[in-house]
Every structure is written in structure tokens, then in C-alpha cells.
Amino acid sequence: MSKIYGGHLAAKYLKEVEHVDMVFTLSGGHIENILDGLTEYKIKTIDVRHEQVAAMMAHAWSVYTNKPGVCLVTAGPGFTNALTGIVNAHLENVPLVVLCGRHPLRDDLKGALQEMNQIDMVKPVTKWCATCYETKRIPEYLSIAFRQATMGRPGPVFLELPPDILFEEVDEKTVVIPKRRTHKTVTQPGKNELEEAARLINQAKKPIFLGGSGVGMSGCGDILEKFIEKTGVPISLVNYGRGVLSDNHPLSVNGGGFTGLNAGLPVVDVIIAAGVRFNWLLQCGQLFPDAKVIRIDIDPHEIDRNRHADVGLAGDVGQVLGQLLPLVEKRDHSPWLKSFKNAYSAFMTSELEKRKTPSDPIHPIRLVEQIMTVFGDDAFYVADGGDTSYYGLSGFASKHQGGVQTPAGGLLGCLGTGIPFALAAKLAHPDKPVIVLQGDGSFGFNGMEFDTAIRHNIPIICIINNDCAWGMIKHSQEVSLGANRLTCSELGMRHYEKVVEGLGGYGELVTIDAEIIPAIKRAVASGKPACINVMTDPTVTSPATVFFYQSFSEL
Amino acid sequence: MRLSILLFALYQLVWISSKTNRAFKKFISKAKVRFLIKTEDGKYARLFVFDQGRVSTATGPDHAFDAALVWKDPKIAFSVMLKKNQVAVFNAAAEGKLKIEGMSVFALWFDKATSHIL
Ligand SMILES: Cc1ncc(C[n+]2csc(CCOP(=O)(O)OP(=O)(O)O)c2C)c(N)n1
Numbered sequence: 001m002s003k004i005y006g007g008h009l010a011a012k013y014l015k016e017v018e019h020v021d022m023v024f025t026l027s028g029g030h031i032e033n034i035l036d037g038l039t040e041y042k043i044k045t046i047d048v049r050h051e052q053v054a055a056m057m058a059h060a061w062s063v064y065t066n067k068p069g070v071c072l073v074t075a076g077p078g079f080t081n082a083l084t085g086i087v088n089a090h091l092e093n094v095p096l097v098v099l100c101g102r103h104p105l106r107d108d109l110k111g112a113l114q115e116m117n118q119i120d121m122v123k124p125v126t127k128w129c130a131t132c133y134e135t136k137r138i139p140e141y142l143s144i145a146f147r148q149a150t151m152g153r154p155g156p157v158f159l160e161l162p163p164d165i166l167f168e169e170v171d172e173k174t175v176v177i178p179k180r181r182t183h184k185t186v187t188q189p190g191k192n193e194l195e196e197a198a199r200l201i202n203q204a205k206k207p208i209f210l211g212g213s214g215v216g217m218s219g220c221g222d223i224l225e226k227f228i229e230k231t232g233v234p235i236s237l238v239n240y241g242r243g244v245l246s247d248n249h250p251l252s253v254n255g256g257g258f259t260g261l262n263a264g265l266p267v268v269d270v271i272i273a274a275g276v277r278f279n280w281l282l283q284c285g286q287l288f289p290d291a292k293v294i295r296i297d298i299d300p301h302e303i304d305r306n307r308h309a310d311v312g313l314a315g316d317v318g319q320v321l322g323q324l325l326p327l328v329e330k331r332d333h334s335p336w337l338k339s340f341k342n343a344y345s346a347f348m349t350s351e352l353e354k355r356k357t358p359s360d361p362i363h364p365i366r367l368v369e370q371i372m373t374v375f376g377d378d379a380f381y382v383a384d385g386g387d388t389s390y391y392g393l394s395g396f397a398s399k400h401q402g403g404v405q406t407p408a409g410g411l412l413g414c415l416g417t418g419i420p421f422a423l424a425a426k427l428a429h430p431d432k433p434v435i436v437l438q439g440d441g442s443f444g445f446n447g448m449e450f451d452t453a454i455r456h457n458i459p460i461i462c463i464i465n466n467d468c469a470w471g472m473i474k475h476s477q478e479v480s481l482g483a484n485r486l487t488c489s490e491l492g493m494r495h496y497e498k499v500v501e502g503l504g505g506y507g508e509l510v511t512i513d514a515e516i517i518p519a520i521k522r523a524v525a526s527g528k529p530a531c532i533n534v535m536t537d538p539t540v541t542s543p544a545t546v547f548f549y550q551s552f553s554e555l
Numbered sequence: 556m557r558l559s560i561l562l563f564a565l566y567q568l569v570w571i572s573s574k575t576n577r578a579f580k581k582f583i584s585k586a587k588v589r590f591l592i593k594t595e596d597g598k599y600a601r602l603f604v605f606d607q608g609r610v611s612t613a614t615g616p617d618h619a620f621d622a623a624l625v626w627k628d629p630k631i632a633f634s635v636m637l638k639k640n641q642v643a644v645f646n647a648a649a650e651g652k653l654k655i656e657g658m659s660v661f662a663l664w665f666d667k668a669t670s671h672i673l
Contacts, residue, residue, distance in 0.1 A: 259659055263648070266641045339649035346648035347659040349625075479587045543660035550586070550664060 001173070006135040007033025007166040008040055009175060010099070013139040015041040017180045018146055020070050022046060022061065022427065024054040028074020030101030030114070033166040035072070046427065046456055049448045051078045053420045055085020056407075056446075059094050059156075060417075060424035063240050063402050064380075066219050068095040068149050069424075075101035076114025083122070084414060089156040090125040091411040092213065092240075095149035096156040098122075102131065105164045118160055127155030135165045136175050143178035152187070153299040154217060187298065189313035189320060197272075197294045197311040198327035204270035204292075206336050207233045208253070210261075211317070214275015214298055215241030216401060220318025225249075227321045232333040233272065234340055236261060239410070241275060246399035248377055251337065256344030257394030258543060259351070262287070263344045270294065275317045278306040279411060296320045355395065358513040361537040364388065364465045368395030368437065370516040371463060374524075375433050377403070380425040384408050384418020385439020386472020388465045390544035392437045400432070408442065409544075416445025422460040423453060433524070434460045440533075441470040443496055453529035454504040461523050462500070462531045467538040468493050475541035476549040493535070500531035510534045558629040561636060562592055562601040565669070566612045569603060572672040573610045579671040584608045590665045591616070591623035592632070599629050603665070622661035627652045639673055641666075 004012070011034060014020040022044045027035060038045050048054050051073045058069030073082045079100050089096035103112035122129050128148035132141040138161070145157045189197075201207065209228060215237060221244045228235050228245065234253045237244055247254045253264065265271070265287045274296040278285030285293075285307025295302070295309040296317050303312035313320045345352060355369040368391050371381075377399045383392020389406040396404045402425070407417035422436035443464055453460055474489035481487065497507030506526035508519045516534065523530035572579040586605050593600035597616035604611045626632035631652045635643045647653040655662050 262663060263645065263659070267645045339646070342651065343645050343648040346651070346654040347662075349654045350656050350658070480585060543658045546658060546660045546664070550660075 001171050003169040004172045004175070005033050005037065005166065006138055006161070006168050006170070007031075007035070008037035009135065009138050009170070010034050010142060010161065010166070011037030011041040011043060013142045013177065014038075014070065015043055017139070017143070017177060018068075023070045023072050024048060024057040024061070025072040026051050026054055026074070026078060028078050028101055030075045030103070030163050031072055031099075031161075031166070033163070034099065034161065038072075046423075046452065048452045050446065051081035052083075052085045052416070053446055053449050053452070055082040055096065055098065056088065056417050056420035057424045058098075059085060059089045059092070059096050060405075060407070060421040061428065062094050062096060062154075063216065063405070063421075064425050064428035066217065068097050068146060070097045070099065072099045073101070074114075075103055075118070076116055079116075079118050079122075083125070084412075086122060086156050086158065087125045088407075088410065088412045088414050088417065090127075093154050094156065095154035097145055097149050098126075098156060098158045100158060100160050102160045102162040105133065105162045119158075122158045125156070126158045129158035129160075131160040131162070132165060133162075135168045135170045138165065139175060139177050143180070147181055151181075187300070187315045189315055189323070193311055193313055194320075194323050194327060197313055198324055200270050200292050200294060200311065201231055201233070201272065201324075202329045202331070204233070206268050207231075207270040207272065207333065208264065208268045208340075209233045209235040209272045209274065210276055211235065211237045211241040211244065211274045212276025213240035214296070214317050215244050216275075218275065218317040218319075220316075220321060221245065221401065223318050223321045223325065227325055227328070230325065230330050231328050232331040232337075234333065234337045238276065240402060240405075242405070243398050243401045243403035246377065247397035247404065248399060253337070253340055253344070254397065255341070256348065258390065258547075259348050259394070260340075260344035263347045264340050265291075272296070274321075277302060281409070351394070359537070360513060362510075362513050362516070362534060363540060364391040364467075364536045364542075365395060366513065367463070367465060367516060367534055367536060368392060370513075371435060371437065371520065372396060374517055374520045375435060379403070379433040379435060380422075380429055381405070381435050381437070382407070382418050382421045382425065383437040384415060384421075385437075385442045385465065386415075386470070387467075387475070387540075387542040387545055388437055388439035388442070388471070390542035391465065396437075400429070415439070415442040418442060419446045419449045419460075419462065422462070423449060423458050426458045426460050436460060436462045438462050438464050439471065440464050440466040440468065440494070440496065441491060447496065447499060450500045450503045450505050450529055450531065459527055459529050461520065462529075463520070464496050464531065464533045465536050466493075466496070466533055467536050469538060471538070471541065472545045472548065475545045479549060495533065497531045497533040500529070504528070506530035508532050558594070558599045558633045561633055562599070566601060566603060568672055569610050569669070570612075573608070576672055579668065580608065582668050582671055583610070586664065586668075588661055588664060589618065589620045590661055591618060591620040592626075592636075593623060594626045594629050594632060599632070605668075620657055622655055622657035622659060622665070624662060625654050625656055
């Protein structure tokens with residue numbers, strides 16, 4: 001009779017059924033047996049220095065690999081620390097699988113170490129959550145967790161595994177291992193809706209395709225390319241959809257970024273909005289009052305949210321585009337595309353000039369341009385911060401799916417997500433350069449993860465846009481409160497590069513424009529996780545801050 | 556000439572509305588924005604200054620600004636601005652007759668602000 005521990009059984013299921021090859025974690029006594037199981041079944045563990053990073057890295061892993069990311073945290077504080085990352089995944093509909101320790105069932109209500117009601121706390125921010133009470137049923141619960149995370153509209157799931165069942169041994173023969181389901185979804189739009197959508201697309205004079213995370217999660221690059229090239233519709237890809245078609249594709253208008261969308265959306269006549277929500281970032285769909293809207297979304301409830309859709313196509317983006325493809329006609333919208341690009345370039349006159357002009361003090365826009373000069377579009381970029389996120393989003397371009405990410409620009413607006421995303425990007429794409437442009441304020445949240453980078457040899461390059469402040473907040477306060485009443489928004493000059501050096505990485509301070517590129521090259525040559533601390537102009541702010549401030553000042 | 560009059564009239568309207576139009580007053584009450592409208596040659600130029608509810612103006616092209624609408628020539632500026640429609644502005648930009656210096660988000664703000672009074 002061969003026996004297996006509950007913790008090992010969990011690992012066996014992860015490896016053999018779900019083919020999980022990496023788990024993001026931070027250790028704890030309650031979860032020791034699963035950790036040991038991960039060793040047994042040769043699943044790589046990336047152990048971090050704060051549980052929020054385990055959740056954020058697993059989240060990012062889903063973004064970069066299109067597979068559900070798994071994180072494992074211990075009971076109590078491990079759980080509460082991970083909560084921010086879970087909420088972030090919830091708001092972004094990411095298939096994050098959280099496995100969590102729990103106080104022993106035996107000790108319920110006795111005042112056990114780390115005893116708390118985790119389930120009630122996590123319920124509102126997960127798609128599914130449960131506690132497993134029986135060792136034999138661990139695979140069954142895990143199977144439900146993975147199905148819930150990935151099927152239909154994805155989302156985070158939470159499975160609590162008490163030590164009583166993890167440390168218990170059962171006869172392996174008595175365990176039923178469920179089969180893995182791989183189908184995506186069967187939700188499909190009706191034929192007449194598809195025909196109506198095709199009619200609008202065929203008649204459009206000034207159309208745009210706006211794709212979001214649903215495009216990324218659908219993994220529909222090939223069909224999207226065919227669709228765009230046949231219809232000739234200019235395309236903008238945002239969130240986790242960014243890069244499914246290269247930012248440098250001739251039909252892409254991503255070069256205009258936020259400014260381009262603000263300039264162009266009010267005049268388009270047809271919007272094909274695929275896997276993208278009309279939330280505050282898109283002014284709840286009010287930016288294009290006169291356009292006909294075709295919405296493609298895996299969640300039918302999303303279709304009319306905030307903005308009536310003229311045609312709603314419920315389904316996976318790739319599948320729907322596949323159905324639309326034979327119905328749409330070949331078109332050439334190049335004059336419209338040219339107008340679009342000309343218009344946003346005219347709206348970005350100063351920004352485009354700043355990119356090209358050496359600056360003293362260094363302008364963040366120029367910093368981004370210099371980074372792009374070194375790495376080009378064959379790299380993964382992440383930006384994290386307030387103003388910093390804007391600069392990264394508008395200045396970086398990549399040909400890879402998820403190649404430009406600003407996770408702090410998501411609905412949770414959570415600073416500190418940059419380093420976890422960059423680490424996950426590098427693990428997923430070890431042969432590509434991964435650069436994180438980091439606000440100095442936001443570096444403070446997860447800067448300690450350079451220890452993780454060094455222990456696991458994950459050579460990311462972190463470039464700090466150091467304005468010695470919580471810039472976005474400071475610049476808002478300058479307007480609202482006055483420059484003489486700034487509160488809690490200033491930071492000092494700090495040698496973050498020395499922190500990274502102290503942890504065993506490469507560090508360099510840059511204060512002049514001409515040194516940016518040589519410093520980056522030295523960082524790359526070091527082969528180590530690196531931090532280049534670039535002192536930038538503390539007086540400049542970004543349109544994102546203005547936009548953000550305005551949305552509050554109207555209250 | 557016609558453009559100068561239009562810009563002057565626009566300022567007058569902004570000023571009166573800053574005293575009388577409740578929605579406009581609320582909209583500008585927290586904003587600090589310096590918005591310049593000028594022609595490329597600088598012959599026509601007017602600055603609109605919004606300072607947390609107060610408005611003021613200045614003529615001439617050489618003022619610091621948050622955003623500036625820079626028109627290729629006064630005729631186009633006059634006809635597009637009179638239309639007060641986003642498509643016309645977009646087309647002017649697309650045809651190289653208009654550019655925005657500084658941050659265009661302030662131009663959008665100005666557009667939204669004036670939509671309360673025009
Ligand atoms: C976790 C978290 N805490 C606080 C905030 C509020 N916040 C938004 S932007 C910002 C300033 C960011 O400063 P920095 O990282 O230095 O970037 P910068 O704006 O200077 O580019 C703060 C504190 C937030 N969004 N997330």
C-alpha cells in the first residue's frame with residue numbers, strides 16, 4: 001500500500017494534472033508539507049520576501065504565460081499580506097490560484113496561532129473560495145479551483161488547506177485524481193448579431209479596434225492579425241492585450257498612447273471594443289458619444305456596462321473574431337489611419353520633442369526614450385509609479401504580448417506591482433531583456449525583492465525615475481493645497497542603487513543625460529539584477545496627474 | 556483681426572461666466588491652468604489664466620503655458636474655433652494646421668470648461 005501526505009498529494013496534482021512548473025511562495029509552518037511536496041514533484045519554487053509579491057508574481061505569470069499562476073502562502077499574516085495581490089487579480093479578472101495555510105481544524109475557536117476567518121475575508125474578492133476538509137479530496141478541490149479560475153471570465157480563486165489534512169497520510173489508491181478540462185468556453189454570439197457587427201464594420205469610415213486584457217487572455221494573435229489586416233481597421237491594444245499584435249504593426253495607433261486615444265476616440269464612427277471594460281480609464285465609455293459600438297466580451301453582463309452597445313457579441317475574443325472574419329470585407333483605411341496618427345502627433349508635439357532632446361535635469365520622457373534606444377521593441381517593459389506609469393506607457397513599445405505593462409495603472413491602482421511583474425516577466429522570458437521603470441516612491445514597496453532576484457538569479461534591470469517625491473501626489477497637491485502646504489508627498493534623495501548593491505546586485509547613480517545609455521549598458525554587461533537610480537526633473541508632471549486631479553476636482 | 560475679436564469675445568464670455576454661471580464656476584473652482592491660443596507667427600495670441608475660480612487674460616505669444624493651441628493661420632483658427640466641434644479640431648490637427656504644445660490634456664480641459672458656456 002503506497003501512502004501519500006496531503007501536501008504531497010496537492011503537489012502531485014499540480015504537477016501531473018495542471019502541469020504547474022512554478023509556484024510563488026513564502027514559507028510557513030502551516031504549509032511545510034506542501035512545500036516539501038513541491039520539492040518531491042520538482043515544481044520550482046520562487047520564494048519572495050513579502051506575500052503580496054507572491055500573489056502579484058503569480059498574477060503576472062498568468063499575464064506573461066497565459067497559464068494560471070499559483071501562489072502558496074501561510075496562514076494569518078501570510079494570508080493578509082497576500083490580500084492586496086488577490087484584490088488586484090480580482091479587479092483585473094486574472095486566473096490566480098491562491099493556496100493558503102490555515103490554523104488546524106482541530107484547534108478551531110481555541111485561540112490557535114494565526115487563527116482567523118480567512119474565507120469570509122477573501123470571499124468578496126475572489127471568484128471562488130473554499131476550505132478543504134479531507135486529504136483524499138485535495139485533488140478534487142484543486143481541480144474545481146483551476147476550473148473556476150480559468151473558465152468563462154477568469155478570476156482569482158482561494159483554497160484553504162488546513163495542516164490536519166496536509167500532514168495526514170492516505171492510501172494513494174483511495175484517491176481519485178480528476179481529469180483536466182481544457183475547453184475554453186462555448187458562449188457564442190447569435191448569427192444575426194455577427195452579421196450586424198460585420199455590416200457596421202464594412203460600412204465604417206473611421207473605425208478603431210480597441211482591445212484589452214480579453215485579447216491577451218484569449219491568446220488570439222493569429223486570428224487578430226488576419227482580422228485587422230483584412231478589415232484595415234487601426235488598432236489600439238491596452239492592458240494585458242498590449243503586444244498581442246506588435247506595437248509597431250503598421251495599423252497600430254499605440255504610439256499615441258493615452259493622448260492618442262483621447263484625441264481619436266471622440267471622432268471615430270465605429271469602435272470594436274474587444275475584451276476591454278469601459279471603466280474610468282476609458283471615461284466609462286463617454287469619450288465617444290457618437291460612435292457605433294460593437295462589444296466583444298466573454299462576460300455577457302459586461303456588454304452594456306456604462307455604455308449601450310449597438311451590437312454585443314458574447315464570447316471569447318479569438319473565437320468571435322474567427323466567426324466574424326468570413327463576414328467582413330477587405331478594406332483599406334490608410335487615409336484615416338494617417339489622419340489619426342497625424343492628429344495625435346500634433347497633440348503630442350512637446351512630448352515628441354522632449355524625447356529627442358537631451359535634458360538637464362533629465363526629463364522622464366527623455367529617460368524612457370534613451371531606454372528604448374538601448375533595448376528597442378524586442379524586450380519586456382514594466383512601469384510602476386504615478387507619473388512614471390504614464391511615461392512608461394506612452395514611451396515604451398514592444399513586439400511581445402504583455403511587452404509593455406503598467407500594473408499600477410489597473411483598477412486597484414496599486415503601486416509596488418512593478419518589480420513583481422518584472423520578475424515574473426524575466427522568469428517567463430529569460431532570454432529577453434526585462435526593464436522596470438520605477439517611481440522612487442513605489443520602489444519602497446517591494447524593493448526588497450531584489451533579494452529574491454539575486455537568490456534566484458533573475459537579472460531584471462530596474463531604472464528609477466527619481467524625483468525625490470511621491471510625484472503624482474505632490475504635483476496634485478501643488479495645485480490643490482499650494483506648494484507651501486505639501487503634505488506627506490515629499491521624499492529625500494536616496495541611494496536606492498546602493499540598496500541593490502548591498503543585496504548583491506549591480507547599482508549605479510545617473511545624474512546627467514549622456515550617462516543614461518552607458519550606465520544601462522554596464523548594467524546589462526554585469527549580468528546581475530541591476531538598479532540604475534536616475535535623478536530626474538522634480539518639477540515635471542504628466543498628463544495622467546492632470547487627468548487624475550481633474551477627475552477629483554470636479555467632485 | 557477677426558481672430559483677435561473672437562479670442563477677446565471668448566475671454567469676455569469666460570470672465571462673465573466665472574461670475575454668473577454656476578456649472579462653469581464649479582468646474583473651474585479648483586483648477587490652475589494657463590491656456591494659450593495663438594497663431595504660429597505669434598501675431599495673434601491670447602492667454603487664458605484660470606486660478607482656482609479667478610480668471611484673467613493677457614495678449615501676446617510669449618507667456619508660460621500649460622497648453623497652447625498653435626494655429627497655422629488665423630483664418631483656419633477662426634473657422635474651426637467658431638464651429639466648436641471636435642471633428643473640425645481633429646481634422647485641423649491631422650492636416651497640419653494645428654498643433655498643441657505643452658500637455659494636450661489641458662486643451663481637453665479647456666474644451667470641457669467652455670462647453671459649459673458655449
Ligand atoms: C499601494 C498604494 N499606495 C498609495 C497610492 C497612492 N498614490 C498614487 S500615485 C502615488 C505617488 C507615486 O510616486 P512614485 O512611485 O514616486 O511615482 P511618480 O508619481 O513620482 O512617478 C501615490 C502615493 C497607491 N496608488 N497605491
